[in-house]
Amino acid sequence: LINDARRRLPPGPRPLPIIGNILHISSKLPHRALARLAGRHGAPLMAVRLGASLFVVASSPSAAREILQTHNASLSGRSPADAWSAGGHGANSVFVLQPGGRKWRVLRRLGTAHVLSRRRSERPPRGVVSVRRAAFAATARLLWRAMFSDELGEAALQGLYDFVREAMALVMTPNVSDFFPCVAAADLQGVRRRMAPLVARIYRLMDGQIECRMRARGSDGRDAPRSNDLLDAMLDVSEEQGDGSGVSIVNRDVIRAFCTDLFIAGLDTSSNTIEWAMAELLQNPQTMRTLQEELRTVLGSKAQVEDSDIDKLPYLRAVIKETFRLHSVVPLMCYRAEVTVQVQGYTIPQGSNVLVNAWAIHHDADVWTEPHKFLPERFLDKGIEFFGRNFEFIPFGSGRHICLGLPLANRMLHTMLGSLLHQFEWNLTEHDRASGVDMTEKFGLVLSMATPLHATVKRKQH
Numbered sequence: 001l002i003n004d005a006r007r008r009l010p011p012g013p014r015p016l017p018i019i020g021n022i023l024h025i026s027s028k029l030p031h032r033a034l035a036r037l038a039g040r041h042g043a044p045l046m047a048v049r050l051g052a053s054l055f056v057v058a059s060s061p062s063a064a065r066e067i068l069q070t071h072n073a074s075l076s077g078r079s080p081a082d083a084w085s086a087g088g089h090g091a092n093s094v095f096v097l098q099p100g101g102r103k104w105r106v107l108r109r110l111g112t113a114h115v116l117s118r119r120r121s122e123r124p125p126r127g128v129v130s131v132r133r134a135a136f137a138a139t140a141r142l143l144w145r146a147m148f149s150d151e152l153g154e155a156a157l158q159g160l161y162d163f164v165r166e167a168m169a170l171v172m173t174p175n176v177s178d179f180f181p182c183v184a185a186a187d188l189q190g191v192r193r194r195m196a197p198l199v200a201r202i203y204r205l206m207d208g209q210i211e212c213r214m215r216a217r218g219s220d221g222r223d224a225p226r227s228n229d230l231l232d233a234m235l236d237v238s239e240e241q242g243d244g245s246g247v248s249i250v251n252r253d254v255i256r257a258f259c260t261d262l263f264i265a266g267l268d269t270s271s272n273t274i275e276w277a278m279a280e281l282l283q284n285p286q287t288m289r290t291l292q293e294e295l296r297t298v299l300g301s302k303a304q305v306e307d308s309d310i311d312k313l314p315y316l317r318a319v320i321k322e323t324f325r326l327h328s329v330v331p332l333m334c335y336r337a338e339v340t341v342q343v344q345g346y347t348i349p350q351g352s353n354v355l356v357n358a359w360a361i362h363h364d365a366d367v368w369t370e371p372h373k374f375l376p377e378r379f380l381d382k383g384i385e386f387f388g389r390n391f392e393f394i395p396f397g398s399g400r401h402i403c404l405g406l407p408l409a410n411r412m413l414h415t416m417l418g419s420l421l422h423q424f425e426w427n428l429t430e431h432d433r434a435s436g437v438d439m440t441e442k443f444g445l446v447l448s449m450a451t452p453l454h455a456t457v458k459r460k461q462h
């Protein structure tokens with residue numbers, strides 16, 4: 001396989017070293033297997049072969065910069081899992097649309113302008129809680145309100161929860177259709193067939209909101225009373241956008257696919273980040289005390305962290321950055337080379353999959369001292385931000401595909417974690433105090449804790 005792949009490389013300054021195989025990329029924790037491989041071979045850029053596909057893996061800040069900045073236009077294609085095409089979702093999904101294309105640009109613009117958070121205090125947790133479940137519910141309510149200006153009911157919350165669990169498990173199923181695209185149409189393992197009803201179910205949830213809003217707008221359309229949320233903005237665009245053929249770029253299919261994508265992208269990333277942060281804080285009592293002291297000093301008797309407080313809370317910002325670094329919930333970012341390009345003197349053939357291993361970069365001992373320790377202080381005197389310009393710290397990616405929800409996630413995580421810690425006293429359960437917190441990772445579309453964290457919670461007396 002290795003020799004075959006080398007023969008197929010077009011002539012270039014240097015052939016890319018192929019040093020990995022199926023064992024690395026399909027390992028249970030591929031971000032760690034690939035980081036070890038890159039470290040062992042001193043190869044910040046390397047190639048791994050899997051089935052008919054060539055994967056190029058970048059594991060250093062400078063390789064990431066070349067992929068995400070210098071050659072971003074050529075290297076920002078996507079090779080979506082076959083399951084993604086179930087129910088026609090792939091045709092309208094912002095994750096996989098051709099970047100730079102008209103539909104992709106309209107969706108990115110709408111998302112950037114309208115995925116805004118409107119805050120409201122959350123229902124207080126009580127007793128022993130699953131941190132991830134509580135954070136998932138809080139994030140879902142917030143996103144639902146930002147998109148639809150409506151309260152999320154329990155049944156819809158459960159629907160979102162089930163969809164994210166079941167659909168993501170299917171997308172992560174090793175699927176012969178992905179390794180050998182020539183047989184994808186046959187859907188030999190039935191992954192796409194099993195995904196279709198899940199997509200149909202979540203679309204029905206979105207349709208409920210779309211229909212209700214369309215009825216409220218009635219024949220007045222734009223002149224009807226407005227909520228000025230994402231849904232209103234999309235319906236406006238659906239009325240005005242036409243490509244001359246009278247067909248709108250943003251039609252009903254696009255609206256429900258985009259809303260679905262935002263839930264897929266926003267729910268598990270945010271709730272798992274809160275869970276990792278809480279797991280670290282509960283095991284680092286001094287860090288927890290320092291953070292709660294900062295919250296007490298800045299907020300006083302005010303219950304909630306508001307957007308305007310975030311700038312005054314440097315230690316909270318450092319804790320969240322350190323959580324992003326140590327527990328990057330999107331450890332591997334995947335692209336496709338649209339044309340053959342040279343990166344760091346190596347040839348990346350057209351059609352290769354290109355992986356940026358953010359986890360490896362965030363644990364690179366040449367960049368970070370004691371990279372495996374949770375030390376928020378490392379960010380206090382450094383101007384390192386996660387907006388895609390510091391390539392040693394890219395939890396939200398960089399370049400054309402940089403996270404669309406970054407500003408929302410940034411505000412949401414600070415206000416949520418800050419408020420939870422300011423209002424409540426959190427402690428490990430007796431079981432975890434005795435046996436320790438299980439920090440084992442589980443790889444999926446999002447990197448989560450293999451054993452969900454439970455904690456006891458009590459309202460504080462201020």
Ligand code: HEM
Nearest residue numbers: 095262265266269270273330395396397401403404405409
């Ligand atoms: C802890 C929170 C979050 C993290 C760490 C995170 C991280 C990321 C990363 C690494 C990417 C991929 C970038 C790439 O492929 O180059 C991404 C893409 C994306 N994120 Fe987020 N994200 C978070 C929350 C959110 C939220 C709250 C939303 C929206 C509600 C969102 C919407 C998106 C979308 C739509 C994309 C796809 C962009 C594209 O492919 O063009 N994310 N995110």
